[in-house]
Amino acid sequence: MYDFTADSDLPTAELHRQLVQACDALTSGESDSVANMANVAALMWEFIPRLNWAGFYRVIGDELVLGPFVGRPACIRIPMGQGVCGTAASEGKTQLVKDVHAFPGHIACDAASNSELVVPVVRDGRTIAVIDLDSPDKSRFDHEDAAGVEALARVLSNRI
Numbered sequence: 406m407y408d409f410t411a412d413s414d415l416p417t418a419e420l421h422r423q424l425v426q427a428c429d430a431l432t433s434g435e436s437d438s439v440a441n442m443a444n445v446a447a448l449m450w451e452f453i454p455r456l457n458w459a460g461f462y463r464v465i466g467d468e469l470v471l472g473p474f475v476g477r478p479a480c481i482r483i484p485m486g487q488g489v490c491g492t493a494a495s496e497g498k499t500q501l502v503k504d505v506h507a508f509p510g511h512i513a514c515d516a517a518s519n520s521e522l523v524v525p526v527v528r529d530g531r532t533i534a535v536i537d538l539d540s541p542d543k544s545r546f547d548h549e550d551a552a553g554v555e556a557l558a559r560v561l562s563n564r565i
């Protein structure tokens with residue numbers, strides 16, 4: 406049994422440091438990308454408070470395809486450049502969106518989502534996937550969350 410427990414009262418930077426450590430421990434000896442994405446989706450859900458969706462989209466051809474996640478069933482395919490995820494993937498840049506309803510082209514998979522953080526996972530200079538976090542709270546994510554999930558993405562770069 407894995408027992409990675411998070412204390413949601415931790416300061417944001419420390420919470421993400423512990424999340425990255427747990428992610429590293431869970432994925433370091435495993436080469437199966439689906440297994441690793443599934444476990445990391447579960448870890449993010451466990452560690453990061455106030456989420457309604459946490460998971461992965463993978464870059465396949467010229468679109469994003471849904472990967473392992475925790476939350477309500479979501480859109481399966483997203484064209485590159487569309488929505489928050491497609492923008493993060495095509496620009497290769499983290500998208501920190503305080504109010505998804507103000508983001509042009511936002512794709513509403515769950516009506517409960519109000520803010521979103523999407524971080525590209527880059528391997529050899531190419532975006533291979535994005536990590537997507539949704540929250541029912543407006544302005545849920547800040548720059549410390551972005552830096553933390555970017556550190557997670559670097560750990561996963563060769564493991565998914």
Ligand code: SME
Pocket residue numbers: 458479480483487488489490491510511512513514515518521537539
């Ligand atoms: N809102 C995302 C779509 C994915 S769901 O949030 C799970 C977007 O605009 O790309």
